[in-house]
Amino acid sequence: MSQGGSSAGPDSGDAGGSGNSGTSPLAGLSGARVLLDRTSTVSKLADALRAQIIEGGLPPGTQLAEHAAAKELGVSRNTLREAFRLLAHEGLVIHEPHRGVFVRTLDAGDVRDIYTTRRLVECAAVRTEGPPPRAVAEIRAAVETAEAAVAESRWHDVGTADLRFHSAIVALAGSRRLNDMTRRLLAELRLVFHVMADPHRFHEPYVHRNAAIATLIEQGRTREAAEALTAYLDDAEAQLLGGIAERTRDRRR
Amino acid sequence: MSQGGSSAGPDSGDAGGSGNSGTSPLAGLSGARVLLDRTSTVSKLADALRAQIIEGGLPPGTQLAEHAAAKELGVSRNTLREAFRLLAHEGLVIHEPHRGVFVRTLDAGDVRDIYTTRRLVECAAVRTEGPPPRAVAEIRAAVETAEAAVAESRWHDVGTADLRFHSAIVALAGSRRLNDMTRRLLAELRLVFHVMADPHRFHEPYVHRNAAIATLIEQGRTREAAEALTAYLDDAEAQLLGGIAERTRDRRR
DNA sequence: CTTGCCGGATTGCTCAACAATACGTACGGT
DNA sequence: ACCGTACGTATTGTTGAGCAATCCGGCAAG
Structure with a gap:
């Protein structure tokens, strides 16, 4: 449902650290902790x-x-x-x-800044050698969620799934801190999405490209995946900058 | 002086945006703002x-x-x-x-996490095409500061200059957000430095490697610079992990 | 049109209080 | 001696009120 976006806040920083070196007899409880x-x-x-x-x-x-x-x-x-x-x-x-x-x-400068960061981080994450299979699976899952949302015209969920896709890409690097940074970055980015006239026409065309990138990653063709991702991000950035310019022009008159 | 490390907090996020499109007759005041x-x-x-x-x-x-x-x-x-x-x-x-x-x-898992992030971000930043000359100059300046500090045995300043060096490297990417993330990451890292028996022996050998990396960057040999940087970070990580293991062992007995 | 001034409104920060929770300790049972 | 329980105390979580500092709008004077 639409409340899916809430997610756990990046707050309350996971006290003990991710160490938790295997041998604990009480694994499996860490998940139940958030229920409490x-x-x-x-x-x-x-x-x-x-x-x-x-x-x-x-x-x-x-x-x-x-x-x-x-x-x-x-x-x-x-x-x-x-x-x-x-x-x-x-x-x-x-x-x-x-x-x-x-x-x-957020102004145009912020958008450029965010996409500069995304290009750097996401492309580098894609090239990670020996990424955890779990992360790769999550990428595919995000793509499928997006495709299902498109089929049912749930445009808002399409956007959410898109961000989930990119979170999953960064997760390839396997760093909790990088994941947190990305979550915050994408949250900021959502502020900009609202300037787009109709979000569904903004997100929809990217779903196919996500699927293609996911396939490349699964096949281990990381270089091609990184290139596709760069092109993807360039296009999205340009489109957002266009939206901002348009809004600015409207506001001026 | 030892208070050099204070710096402006990553707080108070630079409100208005970097726009400030030139034509204002009151340029030059934006610098005085921080004095207030x-x-x-x-x-x-x-x-x-x-x-x-x-x-x-x-x-x-x-x-x-x-x-x-x-x-x-x-x-x-x-x-x-x-x-x-x-x-x-x-x-x-x-x-x-x-x-x-x-x-x-911070435990061993945190150190690995931090260095995973650093490897990804710093190496990608080094490969940035057409980095701002200002950032390249800052890298060299950090190296020189470090060398001066070594010559005068100011070991604490050596560590500070080292972190400044790595901040400058990330600045090659030209993203304010990436810089902020790095500042926070390096601040976290300083928490770990204290586990090293004597910090000066920890930092000192890296100064030469910094200088070599700086030269490679200045010459545009980004691939080699990235490789040197990776090796650098691997070594530093291993050394810190060793320090943590040692401390843990001591604590246990 | 600019400059100076004033009053209202909002924020920055403090203080004091109470409820909710965690921890140390003594108690009692086995 | 060991274990679980109950209790008292200290600390945190949250509230509410209050005052000084600051900003914003409007208005008068030059």
Whole structure:
């Protein structure tokens, strides 16, 4: 369902570290831990706000007044401020001293910056030697989810599956930190998607290209996969920059 | 001076965007903006704590009790909690619900994770085509700083210059976000440096290799530079893992 | 049209309090 | 001596109110 995008916040950093060197007799419980509602108000608050921002319920530029928002959300101002600090650190929101926090507005420079990072990270991840089979499978799964969503015209889910695809690509590198960075990067990127007139025409053509890239990866043709990915990212970037230019022009008149 | 490491926090994200399209008659003021002490208590607090943690004044595992720390630092508990949220998001500190915040202890898995990320990002950054000359110059400057520090046996500064070198390498890619990620990654890494018996013997041998890599980059021999960098990172990782294993063994007995 | 000033509104930060949770310890049973 | 339980204490989680600092809008004066 559409709430799939919520995901666990990048917060609450996985305390003990990923070490957990095999020999523990209690493996298999780490998954159940998240079920135990051990999430603070601040985390839930940040998740809710993040979801709202990503979903477009709070358009870029919106000011989030502390007093009003706190009353609206039924939490204290102090608690809300802690959540704001998290979101600001993630770049979803900017915090202007003595002015307030605003939903981040990304400009052309930001888009170029994000895609520069993506090109570097994703292409390098694709070339990882001996990637974990689990990650490769996840890529294929994301493609299939996207194709199913296209078949049923669930355009929003198409976009979600697309981001899942790219997360899976980065996961080829097998680094938790790289995954976290990517999650944040893609969350930022969703802020830009809203400038596209109709998102489905934006995401739909990329599904086929994703499938092709997935196949190349499965076949171990990493060089070709990286090239296809670069082309993919270049096109998406250009399209987003076009969308931004258009919006800017409209705004000007 | 040893306080050189402070630097501006990765906080307060550069609001307006890098646009500022030339024609403004008031250029030259954007530089003066930082002089205007527009930093909140939370930012300064986070900077201070970050510096203390990085410098080793607060060893990994140390608990930072809110009440005591707030009184010690002369700030409110709420303000301190906001700073803690930032540091937790950066990974320098972990926040265990209802237990408190502790200076992060990195294990072998974390070191591997960090170096996996560094290998991917730094090597890819080195291969950037047409890097800004400014970034190349910064690399050379970092090398020279390191060499000067070695000559005068300022080992702490050698370590700082080394990290500056690697930041400069990532800057070749020309992405602000990538730079920020790297800054955080290297800050985390400093937590591990403290496990090395004597840091100077750890950093010193790498200075020559940095110089060689810098030369390769200046000559545009990016492939060789990337290979040298990979070898460099592999060695450093192995050495750190050895240090951690040793510490673990000591701790056990 | 610019400059200076003022009042209202918002944020930055503090303080104090209470509820919820974790930890150490003493107690009792076996 | 071992184990589980209950309890008291300390710490964290969250709230609410309050005041100083700062920003924004409008208005008057030059």
